[in-house]
Amino acid sequence: MSKQATVVKAGIIGLGRLGSRHARHLVEKIQGIDLIAACALDDEQLKWAHDDLGVANTYKDYKEMIDKEDIDAVFIVAPTPFHPEMTIYAMNAGLNVFCEKPLGLDLNEVNKMAEVINRHPKQVFQSGFMRxxxxxxxxxxxxxxxxxxxxxxxxxxxxxxxxxxxxxxxxxxxxxxxxxxxxxxxxxxxxxxxxxxxxxxxxxxxxxxxxxxxxxxxxxxxxxxxxxxxxxxxxxxxxxxxxxxxxxxxxxxxxxxxxxxxxxxxxxxxxxxxxxxxxxxxxxxxxxxxxxxDNAFTDEVQDFVHNVEQGTQPEVTVEDGIKxxxxxxxxxxxxxxxxxxxxxx
Amino acid sequence: MSKQATVVKAGIIGLGRLGSRHARHLVEKIQGIDLIAACALDDEQLKWAHDDLGVANTYKDYKEMIDKEDIDAVFIVAPTPFHPEMTIYAMNAGLNVFCEKPLGLDLNEVNKMAEVINRHPKQVFQSGFMRxxxxxxxxxxxxxxxxxxxxxxxxxxxxxxxxxxxxxxxxxxxxxxxxxxxxxxxxxxxxxxxxxxxxxxxxxxxxxxxxxxxxxxxxxxxxxxxxxxxxxxxxxxxxxxxxxxxxxxxxxxxxxxxxxxxxxxxxxxxxxxxxxxxxxxxxxxxxxxxxxxDNAFTDEVQDFVHNVEQGTQPEVTVEDGIKxxxxxxxxxxxxxxxxxxxxxx
Amino acid sequence: MSKQATVVKAGIIGLGRLGSRHARHLVEKIQGIDLIAACALDDEQLKWAHDDLGVANTYKDYKEMIDKEDIDAVFIVAPTPFHPEMTIYAMNAGLNVFCEKPLGLDLNEVNKMAEVINRHPKQVFQSGFMRxxxxxxxxxxxxxxxxxxxxxxxxxxxxxxxxxxxxxxxxxxxxxxxxxxxxxxxxxxxxxxxxxxxxxxxxxxxxxxxxxxxxxxxxxxxxxxxxxxxxxxxxxxxxxxxxxxxxxxxxxxxxxxxxxxxxxxxxxxxxxxxxxxxxxxxxxxxxxxxxxxDNAFTDEVQDFVHNVEQGTQPEVTVEDGIKxxxxxxxxxxxxxxxxxxxxxx
Amino acid sequence: MSKQATVVKAGIIGLGRLGSRHARHLVEKIQGIDLIAACALDDEQLKWAHDDLGVANTYKDYKEMIDKEDIDAVFIVAPTPFHPEMTIYAMNAGLNVFCEKPLGLDLNEVNKMAEVINRHPKQVFQSGFMRxxxxxxxxxxxxxxxxxxxxxxxxxxxxxxxxxxxxxxxxxxxxxxxxxxxxxxxxxxxxxxxxxxxxxxxxxxxxxxxxxxxxxxxxxxxxxxxxxxxxxxxxxxxxxxxxxxxxxxxxxxxxxxxxxxxxxxxxxxxxxxxxxxxxxxxxxxxxxxxxxxDNAFTDEVQDFVHNVEQGTQPEVTVEDGIKxxxxxxxxxxxxxxxxxxxxxx
Structure with a gap:
């Protein structure tokens, strides 16, 4: 095997326009990660992830995916209003979280989300300010x-x-x-x-x-x-x-x-x-x-994998996202x- | 004489950066006008107008120029605060007036200026919105x-x-x-x-x-x-x-x-x-x-000459300037x- | 008179696309010159020169124009094959000549043209390399x-x-x-x-x-x-x-x-x-x-007028044109x- | 395993400026290939391939690499004069060959190279016209x-x-x-x-x-x-x-x-x-x-892998290279x- 050792096992929530882009990058371009689970509401999207990308297991319920799968990280690319609850659930499950921007729409929910994130300083939380x-x-x-x-x-x-x-x-x-x-x-x-x-x-x-x-x-x-x-x-x-x-x-x-x-x-x-x-x-x-x-999306996710591997936090914090x-x-x-x-x- | 008949005789007030540009244009580029008088405070500027441009008579006092010279139009390119009083004097003397922008700095003065202009609807008043x-x-x-x-x-x-x-x-x-x-x-x-x-x-x-x-x-x-x-x-x-x-x-x-x-x-x-x-x-x-x-400055002045010749008013009114x-x-x-x-x- | 003293009286041969541009420039833009005669085969062009530009006399025969008119310079903007004979005729008549490029099409004729030009070193000959x-x-x-x-x-x-x-x-x-x-x-x-x-x-x-x-x-x-x-x-x-x-x-x-x-x-x-x-x-x-x-055309003709006034020859010689x-x-x-x-x- | 199944095992000859770029692409970006061997004269380059890229075996003699390794394809990124002999050796060894441009410098050698290539129509030969x-x-x-x-x-x-x-x-x-x-x-x-x-x-x-x-x-x-x-x-x-x-x-x-x-x-x-x-x-x-x-280099190599997998020949032929x-x-x-x-x- 010439590929670099895989250290991070990951799942993704959301396979829409941006989610499918991230999923493809994770499979084809990002080093050091395996995308082994995907969650979406749409059957066709799940079939695409399984058949075309070779993602092993697919789910319609994100909590089920997080509970069942032996993953280190989750990518949240669902509609924005769901970002806070999904992040909170994943952080509490001990996962590293990559969450697309914006953090949420409701400031109360986002503040709770930040509180949970801050209680888990050893888990990486990174939001998608890819620019x-x-x-x-x-x-x-x-x-x-x-x-x-x-x-x-x-x-x-x-x-x-x-x-x-x-x-x-x-x-x-x-x-x-x-x-x-x-x-x-x-x-x-x-x-x-x-x-x-x-x-x-x-x-x-x-x-x-x-x-x-x-x-x-x-x-x-x-x-x-x-x-x-x-x-x-x-x-x-x-x-x-x-x-x-x-x-x-x-x-x-x-x-x-x-x-x-x-x-x-x-x-x-x-x-x-x-x-x-x-x-x-x-x-x-x-x-x-x-x-x-496209390149920025790849590079930010590669940096997330690096952060997970090294136990470092990204430059952009949850506070940046809230501000x-x-x-x-x-x-x-x-x-x-x-x-x-x-x-x- | 192949040049088109000269119909407009003009004086200019102000020979600074923009004034000297207008003066040169009037002599070298604008059709149908003769620049026969110039007013400025600076001796060198007046000497330049006389010697280099061939302007016949020069003045340090604009009222003297307006009173003495047999001119149809005056170009006001003096510092902005003087625009209202100069325009009022020239309009009352029966002249057509080309006045650089802005009309003035004090709204009271500018309103008086507009009043005088509007009392002389047969004289052309044009302000320098050359763009x-x-x-x-x-x-x-x-x-x-x-x-x-x-x-x-x-x-x-x-x-x-x-x-x-x-x-x-x-x-x-x-x-x-x-x-x-x-x-x-x-x-x-x-x-x-x-x-x-x-x-x-x-x-x-x-x-x-x-x-x-x-x-x-x-x-x-x-x-x-x-x-x-x-x-x-x-x-x-x-x-x-x-x-x-x-x-x-x-x-x-x-x-x-x-x-x-x-x-x-x-x-x-x-x-x-x-x-x-x-x-x-x-x-x-x-x-x-x-x-x-440079071309816009030429074209606006040529249009002013045309307005004077035809007795028409420019598209831009004094009200536009005030607004x-x-x-x-x-x-x-x-x-x-x-x-x-x-x-x- | 504020215009600079007119020193050069000129005629033009040819009033087509480029000729009419030169004629208009001579009347409206060029300092120190009077366009007093124009020659063309087309009646409408001559009428335009007379009525619109105010050119005093018009001709259909260029030799007649050169013979009759009291001009200092001629502008040759006729079809290229005529450039040599017209230039030769004008030089021999003692005129300063501005001739559009190229000098001609037949090298023998152009060489003769150069010979005549070189025999009249006090008359300006300038060809239209306006770039x-x-x-x-x-x-x-x-x-x-x-x-x-x-x-x-x-x-x-x-x-x-x-x-x-x-x-x-x-x-x-x-x-x-x-x-x-x-x-x-x-x-x-x-x-x-x-x-x-x-x-x-x-x-x-x-x-x-x-x-x-x-x-x-x-x-x-x-x-x-x-x-x-x-x-x-x-x-x-x-x-x-x-x-x-x-x-x-x-x-x-x-x-x-x-x-x-x-x-x-x-x-x-x-x-x-x-x-x-x-x-x-x-x-x-x-x-x-x-x-x-447009500006280059104006500037080259203004330079020609300057050369005629000063008795200087232009940077571009007839030899440059031949080469x-x-x-x-x-x-x-x-x-x-x-x-x-x-x-x- | 979420990565697509690896079908092609490859070696590379040459790890200079372009060779190292190809090697990195093969490891990090290209799907469906394993770079398991590398050949170069320079020890540091070999060390880099082994340590940084994880290439299993390194060689100084390209023939030894081809003889010993169980590879399907070889990438030739050595100096141009060596392209023909390397290609001939690899084709005769039954390998698919990706060879950088130009094919060679000596037309006789290149013609021989083409002859050998054409005798092995089931092996892919692709030259690096990446544009x-x-x-x-x-x-x-x-x-x-x-x-x-x-x-x-x-x-x-x-x-x-x-x-x-x-x-x-x-x-x-x-x-x-x-x-x-x-x-x-x-x-x-x-x-x-x-x-x-x-x-x-x-x-x-x-x-x-x-x-x-x-x-x-x-x-x-x-x-x-x-x-x-x-x-x-x-x-x-x-x-x-x-x-x-x-x-x-x-x-x-x-x-x-x-x-x-x-x-x-x-x-x-x-x-x-x-x-x-x-x-x-x-x-x-x-x-x-x-x-x-960079992207073109990646895409051409991905296309080569595709050709090897499918048994198809690339659009650009060895004849194109010779011409x-x-x-x-x-x-x-x-x-x-x-x-x-x-x-x-």
């Missing part, structure tokens, strides 16, 4: 930390889905609570702003609209959200969440410094091809965040109330 | 008006000067009132947002900072200002004014529509050269707004007070 | 001359017209001799390569094709020509001429140096707008070389014969 | 095959290494035969031109130079090579090989079609970060082809002889 693993953000972070752009003045984070995703979002949001535009689309941006600036926001001004997708009104969702944040160290930030970009998946971060600026993902280039056509000179665009962040959630919620509250919201973390 | 004449903005406006990007959702306007301009700004702001970062740097963006959306802002949240240039604190100025605007038709907008871009003059406008987006001036390309060096692949940047908008000023001031007020400001136009 | 006046090429030249990219290794020049120009070219080439693809489309590139490298080509390998426009075969023209040149100092160069770019007017120059590269006009950006649409992220393209080089023609013809000869052609200048 | 597996080239190929850019008129392939690679190349080329600039740097471009056009070149005009790196003269190498190819179906092509790009690794392919153009790798973007600095607006560049083509070699050698011959070379494949 910190993306090579472009890491490159930007390195430049910033080396002082290449001086002091940060302003940041701007766009999380805007393509029109091509509207149908599946509408279906999803009809059945479940998305958490609102800022929680759903900008929680990564919030995390990045905190990561780059080491500052916390103290005030938010959020505005939402449904100009591009009035049909979202019926299901209590907004197509666009814009929020301006005042940070405690003087940095100013703008967040934009949206669901209706004609060209593709616009995940853009701007970092203005006193001696230079960076933009990450200014255009969502699909690949290295430039097309010269009757339209002009065009770079085709990515449609899918999964495609955009990001509170900030995104404050933006939403501001938009809902039509007034400034002071943020206390 | 409406820039070919890139016009191209963007055409696409928007043709419905190519659907309904506007969001706009973002950056007016950020290069570091190379800091010294001259500091000198200028020590002696004069700039009007504040939003009035000084974003009044064009405000005009463009109104022009593109046909909507008016109802609420502003402004924040300012001096992270990049703490020395500005002493003279009561800010290096950066960021404001978020809520428009009466649902559009959301962000303004950024700044004075410390390392790369050059960043005048950028983003227009997000429901079916597509436009960015004007995403990068301030100096020319059509791409440089491949040890830094990577680089487009050199423009440093000067004068260079950036833009009020909006920029509201952003500043919000930053000063640390609270939301409701805007009544 | 040397374009700000982007000048910027590139400055970087090269300052040693910023080290020693030149390789150059690549594209002169490729858009599909939108095919119809007018086919009409033109049916009636007249274009000189062949390399003479018609790459003579500027040849001039630029000589200008940048200070080297002369010694060998050419040209290939032509009609894949994109087989209909050109009937009129003895080629749609694409590619030639590789060996220069006497070791530089290698590639020329591409074409008539069928889907996106626009691709006039691109690459300069590879030992310490860096430059590309001028890598993409033919129409303006400063970026479009985000279902196609991806697009920069619209220029269609017209006239639009692309460029010989080189372009050698590329064509190589393509026609299917073998390498040694170049003797 | 056919790169997602950007595949995207371009798809557009071309779908007729999106019409008929191909012209192609341009650049294979230009960064200055940062000069030292290691000089060391390498002092000890071994690189095959010359066209074989070393453009063999992939030759393969791509044949792949995209389905045409064969009939004539080559090559020129080489050492302007940027005169020190290469001593070791019989050239820094730059430029060749123009005439294809049998009318397409024209330009190849440029180089070793001295200041900015990075320029692997660029242009495909001009009658209805549109494509450029792959116009700029060698390092990642998705744009830097705004005193230089202007910059995209940092890749330095390493390994980094550029690419002949064409690159013809360019070199033309440069050496200073004349056109007719190509017979």
């Amino acid at each position: 910190r693993y993306d090579e472009s953000y890491r490159y930007a972070k390195k430049l910033v930390d080396e002082g290449k752009i001086g002091k940060i003045i302003y940041m701007r984070g766009y999380g805007i889905d393509p029109i091509s995703g509207m149908e599946s979002f509408t279906k999803f949001a009809t059945e479940a609570d998305s958490g609102g535009i800022f929680v759903d689309m900008n929680i990564h941006d919030v995390d990045l702003i905190r990561w780059f600036t080491h500052q916390e926001p103290v005030q938010a001004y959020g505005i939402t609209s449904n100009i591009a997708a009035p049909e979202l009104e019926k299901i209590g969702e907004f197509e666009t959200g814009v929020a301006q944040l005042k940070m405690d160290g003087g940095v100013i930030a703008t967040l934009i969440g949206g669901r209706h970009a004609a060209h593709g998946n616009q995940v853009e971060l701007e970092i203005m410094g006193s001696d230079g600026w960076l933009r990450v993902g200014e255009h969502p280039d699909l690949n290295r091809v430039t097309v010269f056509s009757e339209n002009g000179v065009t770079k085709p665009s990515l449609q899918s965040f999964g495609e955009r962040f 990001a959630l509170k900030i995104a919620k404050a933006c939403q509250e501001s938009a809902n109330e039509g007034q400034l919201v002071n943020i206390k973390l | 409406r004449y820039d070919e890139s903005y016009r191209y963007a406006k055409k696409l928007v008006d043709e419905g190519k990007i659907g309904k506007i959702i969001y706009m973002r306007g950056y007016g950020i000067d290069p570091i190379s301009g800091m010294e001259s700004f500091t000198k200028f702001a020590t002696e004069a009132d700039s009007g504040g970062i939003f009035v000084d740097m974003n009044i064009h963006d405000v005009d463009l947002i109104r022009w593109f959306t046909h909507q008016e802002p109802v609420q502003a949240y402004g924040i300012t900072s001096n992270i990049a240039a703490p020395e500005l604190e002493k003279i009561g100025e800010f290096e950066t200002g960021v404001a978020q605007l809520k428009m009466d038709g649902g559009v959301i907008a962000t303004l950024i004014g700044g004075r410390h871009a390392a790369h050059g003059n960043q005048v950028e406008l983003e227009i997000m529509g429901s079916d597509g987006w436009l960015r004007v001036g995403e990068h301030p390309d100096l020319n059509r050269v791409t440089v491949f060096s040890e830094n990577g692949v680089t487009k050199p940047s423009l440093q000067s707004f004068g260079e950036r908008f 833009a000023l009020k909006i920029a001031k509201a952003c500043q007020e919000s930053a000063n007070e640390g609270q939301l400001v409701n805007i009544k136009l | 040397r006046y374009d700000e982007s090429y000048r910027y590139a030249k400055k970087l090269v001359d300052e040693g910023k990219i080290g020693k030149i290794i390789y150059m690549r020049g594209y002169g490729i017209d858009p599909i939108s120009g095919m119809e007018s070219f086919t009409k033109f080439a049916t009636e007249a001799d274009s000189g062949g693809i390399f003479v018609d489309m790459n003579i500027h590139d040849v001039d630029l390569i000589r200008w940048f490298t200070h080297q002369e080509p010694v060998q050419a390998y040209g290939i032509t094709s009609n894949i994109a426009a087989p209909e050109l075969e009937k009129i003895g023209e080629f749609e694409t020509g590619v030639a590789q040149l060996k220069m006497d100092g070791g530089v290698i160069a590639t020329l591409i001429g074409g008539r069928h770019a889907a996106h626009g007017n691709q006039v691109e120059l690459e300069i590879m140096g030992s310490d860096g590269w430059l590309r001028v006009g890598e993409h033919p950006d129409l303006n400063r707008v970026t479009v985000f649409s279902e196609n991806g992220v697009t920069k619209p393209s220029l269609q017209s070389f006239g639009e692309r080089f 460029a023609l010989k080189i372009a013809k050698a590329c064509q000869e190589s393509a026609n014969e299917g073998q390498l052609v040694n170049i003797k200048l | 056919r597996y790169d997602e950007s080239y595949r995207y371009a190929k798809k557009l071309v095959d779908e007729g999106k850019i019409g008929k191909i008129i012209y192609m341009r392939g650049y294979g230009i290494d960064p200055i940062s690679g000069m030292e290691s190349f000089t060391k390498f080329a002092t000890e071994a035969d690189s095959g010359g600039i066209f074989v070393d740097m453009n063999i992939h471009d030759v393969d791509l031109i044949r792949w995209f056009t389905h045409q064969e070149p009939v004539q080559a005009y090559g020129i080489t130079s050492n302007i940027a790196a005169p020190e290469l003269e001593k070791i019989g190498e050239f820094e730059t090579g430029v060749a123009q190819l005439k294809m049998d179906g009318g397409v024209i092509a330009t190849l440029i090989g180089g070793r001295h790009a200041a900015h990075g690794n320029q692997v660029e392919l242009e495909i001009m079609g009658s209805d549109g153009w494509l450029r792959v790798g116009e700029h060698p973007d390092l990642n998705r970060v744009t830097v705004f600095s005193e230089n202007g607006v910059t995209k940092p560049s890749l330095q390493s082809f390994g980094e550029r083509f 690419a070699l002949k064409i690159a050698k013809a360019c070199q011959e033309s440069a050496n002889e200073g004349q056109l070379v007719n190509i017979k494949l």
Whole structure:
């Protein structure tokens, strides 16, 4: 056997769009882990995991999976409202937990979740802020930390889905609570702003609209959200969440410094091809965040396995997750109330 | 004589950075006008106008110039606080007036100025919102008006000067009132947002900072200002004014529509050269707004001459100028007070 | 009068696409010159010059114009085959001559033309290598001359017209001799390569094709020509001429140096707008070389006026024009014969 | 076991820059294969394979490895001159062979190699034209095959290494035969031109130079090579090989079609970060082809494993490899002889 020794046995909860991506990565790309169990409500998804990925045992009840299987770690990629209870159950069962972002939607539940996590300091808990693993953000972070752009003045984070995703979002949001535009689309941006600036926001001004997708009104969702944040160290930030970009998946971060600026993902280039056509000179665009962040998803999970093996905790803590959630919620509250919201973390 | 018949005789007040550009254009590029008089405080500037441009008569007192010269029109390119009194004097003297933006800094004075202008409906009054004449903005406006990007959702306007301009700004702001970062740097963006959306802002949240240039604190100025605007038709907008871009003059406008987006001036390309060096692949940047908008300055003045000849009024009215000023001031007020400001136009 | 004193009285021969552009520039933009006469075969063009531009006298016979009018300079923008005889006639009449490129198509005639020009060293003769006046090429030249990219290794020049120009070219080439693809489309590139490298080509390998426009075969023209040149100092160069770019007017120059590269006009950006649409992220393209080089056309003519006023000769000599023609013809000869052609200048 | 069943047992010959990349991929990324043996001359490399990658057995003599080990496949990543004898030995031993490009440097040896390969049609032979597996080239190929850019008129392939690679190349080329600039740097471009056009070149005009790196003269190498190819179906092509790009690794392919153009790798973007600095607006560049083509290297080897499992042969045949070699050698011959070379494949 040339493969590195397998140390971690794992199960996964959730095999949807992101869950199936994680499952495939665990089987095909991640070193030092065996995915031996999977839980989902959908029979076809379970059949796919068993037949295509070779996952030994499948379940419809996550508690049953955790109780029966001899696993070291569980990946929680179920709908967000279930994250807290699943994490609590898994932590109490002695497992290491990788939980997708956001931690949850209800702050009370998330606080309980954090309490349980903090009572088990020897088990790894890692949440899915995968952008910190993306090579472009890491490159930007390195430049910033080396002082290449001086002091940060302003940041701007766009999380805007393509029109091509509207149908599946509408279906999803009809059945479940998305958490609102800022929680759903900008929680990564919030995390990045905190990561780059080491500052916390103290005030938010959020505005939402449904100009591009009035049909979202019926299901209590907004197509666009814009929020301006005042940070405690003087940095100013703008967040934009949206669901209706004609060209593709616009995940853009701007970092203005006193001696230079960076933009990450200014255009969502699909690949290295430039097309010269009757339209002009065009770079085709990515449609899918999964495609955009495929390597980051792999690297964060590889880091989780490393943490489990070494007994170390990840850089991003559950407290980071809670703060990001509170900030995104404050933006939403501001938009809902039509007034400034002071943020206390 | 092959030149088109000269119909308009003109004087100019102010021969500084922008004034000298206008003067040169009037002599070398604009059809149908003769620049026969110039007023400035500086002897060298007057000598330059006389000797290099061939301007017949020069003055240090603008009233004297207006009284003595047989002119049809006057160009006011003096410091902003003087715009109202000069405009009032010239309108009352029966002249057509081209006045640089902003109209003034004090709203009372500007209102009086508007009153006088409105009492002389047969004289042309045009203010210098030259971006409406820039070919890139016009191209963007055409696409928007043709419905190519659907309904506007969001706009973002950056007016950020290069570091190379800091010294001259500091000198200028020590002696004069700039009007504040939003009035000084974003009044064009405000005009463009109104022009593109046909909507008016109802609420502003402004924040300012001096992270990049703490020395500005002493003279009561800010290096950066960021404001978020809520428009009466649902559009959301962000303004950024700044004075410390390392790369050059960043005048950028983003227009997000429901079916597509436009960015004007995403990068301030100096020319059509791409440089491949040890830094990577680089487009050199423009440093000067004068260079950036040279053609727009010419075209707006040519349009003014046309208006004078035809007895027509320009698209941009004095009311547009007043509204833009009020909006920029509201952003500043919000930053000063640390609270939301409701805007009544 | 604020206009600078008029010193040069001029006539123009040819009012087609380029001729009318020059005529308009002479009337509206160029300082120190009066366009008082125009010659063309087409009545409407003459009427336009008279009525719209205010040109006093119009002619159908260029000799009549030269004989009758009291002019100092003539602009020759007639079809290329007429350039030599017109230049000879004008030089012999004591006029300063601005002649569009190329100098001619027949080398014997061009040599005679040069002889006459050289016999009148006090009269200015300037040929229309306007790219040397374009700000982007000048910027590139400055970087090269300052040693910023080290020693030149390789150059690549594209002169490729858009599909939108095919119809007018086919009409033109049916009636007249274009000189062949390399003479018609790459003579500027040849001039630029000589200008940048200070080297002369010694060998050419040209290939032509009609894949994109087989209909050109009937009129003895080629749609694409590619030639590789060996220069006497070791530089290698590639020329591409074409008539069928889907996106626009691709006039691109690459300069590879030992310490860096430059590309001028890598993409033919129409303006400063970026479009985000279902196609991806697009920069619209220029269609017209006239639009692309409008400022260069103005600046070269202004320089001509300056030369006439000062009695100086331009940087580009008639010998430069002859050499460029010989080189372009050698590329064509190589393509026609299917073998390498040694170049003797 | 969640990993897919291991079907292929493999050894590798060569653990240098590219060999170690392949070895790591085989262990960490490729499904369905076990790397159980490695051969190299260098003790440290063998130790790395054993200790870090967990390769069971290591050898200094490739024949010994092939004789002793129970392997199904061998990866040949040794210096090019050894490719033929190693391939012959392995094929005769009944193994499936993955051999890096080019096949060899001596055409006689390569022909013998082909003969042996063709005598073992049930064993897979695959050569490393990994660009056919790169997602950007595949995207371009798809557009071309779908007729999106019409008929191909012209192609341009650049294979230009960064200055940062000069030292290691000089060391390498002092000890071994690189095959010359066209074989070393453009063999992939030759393969791509044949792949995209389905045409064969009939004539080559090559020129080489050492302007940027005169020190290469001593070791019989050239820094730059430029060749123009005439294809049998009318397409024209330009190849440029180089070793001295200041900015990075320029692997660029242009495909001009009658209805549109494509450029792959116009700029060698390092990642998705744009830097705004005193230089202007910059995209940092890749330095390493390994980094550029990491995914392509993985995908081609995965495809090889698939071929071995299924008993299928790859799209690229040994004949493709021989033709690419002949064409690159013809360019070199033309440069050496200073004349056109007719190509017979």
